[in-house]
Amino acid sequence: MTLTDSFVELLGGDRVLREREDLIVYAYDGTAALSQLPMCVVLPVTTQEVAEVIKLAAAQKTPVVTRGSGTGLSGGSVPVPGAVVLCLTQMDKVLELDERNLTMLVEAGVTTQTVAERAEAAGLLYPPDPGSMKISTIGGNVAENSGGLRGLKYGITRDYVIGMEVVLASGEILWLGGKCVKDVAGYSLRDLFIGSEGTLGVITKVLLKLVPKPQSKKTLLATFARMDAAAETVSAIVAAKIIPCTLEFLDKTTIRCVEEFAHIGLPLDAEAILLMETDGHPTVVEDEARAMEAIARERGATSVQVAQTAAEAERLATARRASFSALARVSPTTILEDATVPRSELAAMVNFIQEVGKRHNLRIGTFGHMGDGNLHPTFLTDERNTDEMKRVEEAMREIFEFAVQLGGTITGEHGIGLAKKRFLPKAVGEGSVALMRQIKRTLDPHNILNPGKVFD
Amino acid sequence: MHLKQMDYSILLQCIHCGLCLPTCPTYAETKLERHSPRGRIALMRAIAKGELPLTRTFGEELYFCLGCLACQTACPAGVDYAKLFESARADIEEAMVLANPLRNLVRGVIVGFIFYHPRVLRALGRVLYLYQASGLERLVREWKLTRLLPRRLRELEPLMPRIQRHFSDALIREVETPANKKYRVGLLTGCVQDLIYSHVNRDTADVLIANGCEVVTPRKQYCCGSLHAHNGELARARELARRNIDAFDLDSLDAIITNAGGCGSHLKTYGELLRDDPQYAARARQWSAKLKDIHEWLAQIGIRPPRATLPPRRVTYHESCHLCHGQKITREPREILKLIPGLELVELPESNWCCGSAGIYNITQPEMSRKLLARKSQNIATTGASVVASANPGCSVQLESVARAFRVEHPVSLLAEAYRAETKGRR
Numbered sequence: 111m112t113l114t115d116s117f118v119e120l121l122g123g124d125r126v127l128r129e130r131e132d133l134i135v136y137a138y139d140g141t142a143a144l145s146q147l148p149m150c151v152v153l154p155v156t157t158q159e160v161a162e163v164i165k166l167a168a169a170q171k172t173p174v175v176t177r178g179s180g181t182g183l184s185g186g187s188v189p190v191p192g193a194v195v196l197c198l199t200q201m202d203k204v205l206e207l208d209e210r211n212l213t214m215l216v217e218a219g220v221t222t223q224t225v226a227e228r229a230e231a232a233g234l235l236y237p238p239d240p241g242s243m244k245i246s247t248i249g250g251n252v253a254e255n256s257g258g259l260r261g262l263k264y265g266i267t268r269d270y271v272i273g274m275e276v277v278l279a280s281g282e283i284l285w286l287g288g289k290c291v292k293d294v295a296g297y298s299l300r301d302l303f304i305g306s307e308g309t310l311g312v313i314t315k316v317l318l319k320l321v322p323k324p325q326s327k328k329t330l331l332a333t334f335a336r337m338d339a340a341a342e343t344v345s346a347i348v349a350a351k352i353i354p355c356t357l358e359f360l361d362k363t364t365i366r367c368v369e370e371f372a373h374i375g376l377p378l379d380a381e382a383i384l385l386m387e388t389d390g391h392p393t394v395v396e397d398e399a400r401a402m403e404a405i406a407r408e409r410g411a412t413s414v415q416v417a418q419t420a421a422e423a424e425r426l427a428t429a430r431r432a433s434f435s436a437l438a439r440v441s442p443t444t445i446l447e448d449a450t451v452p453r454s455e456l457a458a459m460v461n462f463i464q465e466v467g468k469r470h471n472l473r474i475g476t477f478g479h480m481g482d483g484n485l486h487p488t489f490l491t492d493e494r495n496t497d498e499m500k501r502v503e504e505a506m507r508e509i510f511e512f513a514v515q516l517g518g519t520i521t522g523e524h525g526i527g528l529a530k531k532r533f534l535p536k537a538v539g540e541g542s543v544a545l546m547r548q549i550k551r552t553l554d555p556h557n558i559l560n561p562g563k564v565f566d
Numbered sequence: 567m568h569l570k571q572m573d574y575s576i577l578l579q580c581i582h583c584g585l586c587l588p589t590c591p592t593y594a595e596t597k598l599e600r601h602s603p604r605g606r607i608a609l610m611r612a613i614a615k616g617e618l619p620l621t622r623t624f625g626e627e628l629y630f631c632l633g634c635l636a637c638q639t640a641c642p643a644g645v646d647y648a649k650l651f652e653s654a655r656a657d658i659e660e661a662m663v664l665a666n667p668l669r670n671l672v673r674g675v676i677v678g679f680i681f682y683h684p685r686v687l688r689a690l691g692r693v694l695y696l697y698q699a700s701g702l703e704r705l706v707r708e709w710k711l712t713r714l715l716p717r718r719l720r721e722l723e724p725l726m727p728r729i730q731r732h733f734s735d736a737l738i739r740e741v742e743t744p745a746n747k748k749y750r751v752g753l754l755t756g757c758v759q760d761l762i763y764s765h766v767n768r769d770t771a772d773v774l775i776a777n778g779c780e781v782v783t784p785r786k787q788y789c790c791g792s793l794h795a796h797n798g799e800l801a802r803a804r805e806l807a808r809r810n811i812d813a814f815d816l817d818s819l820d821a822i823i824t825n826a827g828g829c830g831s832h833l834k835t836y837g838e839l840l841r842d843d844p845q846y847a848a849r850a851r852q853w854s855a856k857l858k859d860i861h862e863w864l865a866q867i868g869i870r871p872p873r874a875t876l877p878p879r880r881v882t883y884h885e886s887c888h889l890c891h892g893q894k895i896t897r898e899p900r901e902i903l904k905l906i907p908g909l910e911l912v913e914l915p916e917s918n919w920c921c922g923s924a925g926i927y928n929i930t931q932p933e934m935s936r937k938l939l940a941r942k943s944q945n946i947a948t949t950g951a952s953v954v955a956s957a958n959p960g961c962s963v964q965l966e967s968v969a970r971a972f973r974v975e976h977p978v979s980l981l982a983e984a985y986r987a988e989t990k991g992r993r
Contacts, residue, residue: 127600130618130621131600131609131618131621131624132599134609135602136599137608138582140582140584153598179587180584180599181583200597202597219597242583245585245588246584438644439643439644442579444581444643
């Protein structure tokens with residue numbers, strides 16, 4: 111009996127996909143220019159089924175690539191040759207919302223949006239909001255340790271995962287963590303699986319921590335004639351002991367693309383636009399918004415708009431929200447990167463990216479999360495143009511190296527996957543990679559879980 | 567254009583980010599990537615690159631797609647899904663991967679005959695009207711003669727809409743001129759609209775006249791061809807476009823008005839459809855520039871608010887896919903409804919989610935269509951509205967099949983009712 115036949119016996123014919131048309135549509139994720147047909151796709155609905163699938167695959171040493179909605183941007187869920195794709199989108203139940211402990215227990219295939227909506231309906235907030243949250247699954251968010259726009263004030267996915275159910279490479283099912291705020295019983299194993307990119311185990315359930323929803327919010331938009339002035343504004347705001355929930359910026363190329371696409375009246379001569387939001391108690395929010403406005407003006411903002419109504423706030427936020435769309439439609443291939451540096455080095459990094467783009471004759475629009483130093487240099491290119499793709503590679507390498515030099519990292523929120531494997535040793539050091547390999551070998555001795563991702 | 571000939575960059579424009587997935591009704595129901603826009607585009611790309619032959623499975627997949635274009639609204643990269651969808655279906659028909667004698671016959675009759683020749687459609691309408699009005703239909707149902715029909719037809723029979731006694735040309739004169747004429751517009755009366763909702767066409771003319779528009783309604787009009795374009799019959803779609811362009815004196819008109827969301831979305835593409843036709847290209851471009859949805863046109867010329875108050879009613883607005891996703895008209899119909907004294911507009915949850923009508927989808931894919939209708943029905947129930955406003959005849963037929971606690975009305979009909987109440991002196 112072939113492995114696929116065993117899967118059919120286990121799950122039934124409807125939940126094992128083998129037709130070529132089905133393999134083609136599970137060959138990619140959200141990463142540009144990467145695709146690989148899997149051997150088959152399985153769609154379990156229970157943890158037990160996941161465990162059985164892993165056991166069957168392990169018995170034949172067949173690689174298993176776990177996948178949610180496939181929105182990742184580093185190739186983490188792109189199949190490896192001959193792999194079984196373990197797709198968890200059908201495990202999509204919210205199991206419990208505990209308002210006394212402020213937690214939510216969900217299956218791995220629940221979308222981030224559903225988590226956010228269910229929390230909001232109870233007057234709570236699940237802060238991590240990655241760009242693909244409308245469709246990304248929480249299992250994928252945890253496996254990639256996703257970020258989002260609110261990182262500076264609220265942190266990232268890791269800060270909201272307090273427990274999980276995981277299936278190991280042996281097929282064993284474990285529960286890690288729990289509802290206790292304090293819990294120091296042994297190693298924090300759940301932390302090992304957060305950001306492990308599907309290489310150490312399969313996350314099947316997640317226990318999330320929620321926080322009370324802020325009562326009010328204020329939105330400001332400032333424009334700057336110099337990138338440095340925008341960066342200084344951000345530093346000065348933080349130095350003034352204000353932690354805004356949003357501090358997003360757009361560079362010149364992005365501003366032009368957004369204006370061309372959305373016609374919202376952005377100044378085309380601006381070098382940078384800063385979208386700032388503060389949330390919390392209404393009086394504090396008022397004070398902070400006033401202080402932020404004053405700081406921006408002091409540091410030479412050419413204009414500062416403060417939203418007076420929710421509708422106006424919405425309008426101001428459009429520029430940032432439209433930036434990816436505006437860039438993505440310029441050229442056939444859009445490569446979204448996420449080099450990240452300490453906040454203090456932001457201006458240097460942005461200037462370097464612009465210089466690299468000029469030198470390699472490439473179009474790069476940069477926008478991103480200025481508050482946490484997480485930049486999104488976005489390459490507007492065409493994967494059919496091999497010469498240009500080579501220059502993109504080269505530019506990317508330079509950008510990553512410079513980020514590391516500045517004390518930053520090669521990826522702030524997208525993960526290593528396939529796309530950034532070769533840069534990992536430089537970013538974290540050979541010693542760290544060796545330790546990662548050792549952990550991988552211990553947990554997955556036959557190397558069947560997403561092999562070849564993160565490192566070879 | 568074939569997928570293979572198509573500038574490959576239209577396919578490559580998809581960056582497979584997945585943001586279309588949550589807006590796709592077939593993906594939301596199945597959570598299978600194959601039934602998502604991103605998956606369908608990946609298959610098209612595989613065919614264009616020669617990595618996949620044009621298979622029967624691909625054909626079935628593309629006919630499982632509603633063509634609602636919700637993905638186009640969600641797409642950050644501006645993928646022209648409508649064009650990909652039409653080209654793919656044309657390829658499928660040409661490759662005949664779905665061909666079988668019954669399907670060929672049904673398609674031939676519907677797409678190639680009934681909706682290709684306006685006289686045939688109207689004659690059929692008359693026959694159906696007599697069948698319904700004479701009481702024959704009642705007898706057939708009482709004697710359960712419908713049992714003799716094949717299962718598919720038997721299930722559809724109760725959904726058969728009421729045919730109007732008078733079609734549009736009996737209700738609207740060829741030229742109607744208001745006292746305060748400011749504009750001159752052409753009026754498209756449609757196919758289904760003409761047979762089932764001819765009063766909506768009359769209401770449209772009334773509203774236009776009340777807003778200073780002289781209305782020209784050519785006697786001989788053709789199906790817009792959207793049915794043909796969406797079902798892989800692009801050559802017929804082009805021919806119908808040419809005939810419609812010939813039916814109107816474009817130079818003398820400020821606008822050509824349509825009140826059907828689905829038709830309007832396609833009618834606006836004539837410029838693109840006939841781009842390579844040396845005789846028609848210029849006029850087709852002119853046509854596309856002048857083609858306006860009624861709500862869009864009223865917003866453009868500045869609508870006169872009705873002075874009379876209608877009996878109080880709670881109304882909700884269901885968006886036709888091709889009005890909101892195809893034409894990006896979302897605000898204008900709501901503005902009209904808010905302008906009518908007496909009506910209370912409440913938002914419909916998932917207002918822009920397909921109702922499952924989708925052209926002839928409710929006939930070709932009854933199971934998925936029923937699921938979407940049930941979803942729509944539940945959402946409508948939460949609003950407590952007694953009127954559901956909708957601006958596409960396909961949606962109206964579909965919604966009326968579950969309309970127990972509400973009526974379905976075109977926004978323009980409600981507006982016309984308010985204008986009529988003025989002259990009756992009612993307050």
